[in-house]
Amino acid sequence: xxxxxxxYKRLSDVYxxxxxxYLPLLVALISTGAINPSxxxxxxxxxxxxxxxxxxxxxxxxxxxxxxxxxxxxxFSWYILVLAIALFLIFSxxxxxxxxxxxxx
Numbered sequence: 001x002x003x004x005x006x007x008y009k010r011l012s013d014v015y016x017x018x019x020x021x022y023l024p025l026l027v028a029l030i031s032t033g034a035i036n037p038s039x040x041x042x043x044x045x046x047x048x049x050x051x052x053x054x055x056x057x058x059x060x061x062x063x064x065x066x067x068x069x070x071x072x073x074x075x076f077s078w079y080i081l082v083l084a085i086a087l088f089l090i091f092s093x094x095x096x097x098x099x100x101x102x103x104x105x
Contacts, residue, residue: 022081022088046071046074
């Protein structure tokens with residue numbers, strides 16, 4: 001039983017370590033301006049095509065549809081870091097609870 005409990009404890013420690021490794025990266029990206037949280041409120045900030053919002057008709061739609069995948073990657077790819085941190089914390093907690101449960105047996 002000790003080896004099984006020890007495995008859950010090590011797993012919990014690894015997940016917690018991974019969460020704390022990604023956290024400074026997220027903070028650094030926000031503090032350097034590489035991540036702009038205000039773009040979530042105003043998605044127009046993600047589009048870099050000059051004069052995009054002044055165009056109309058077919059020229060607007062072709063420029064808009066061409067730029068949209070890049071804008072989505074630019075604006076929302078950092079959510080992967082947030083999701084990874086949250087999942088590592090959840091996995092760490094679940095492993096820790098399993099460790100406690102296994103230790104009691």
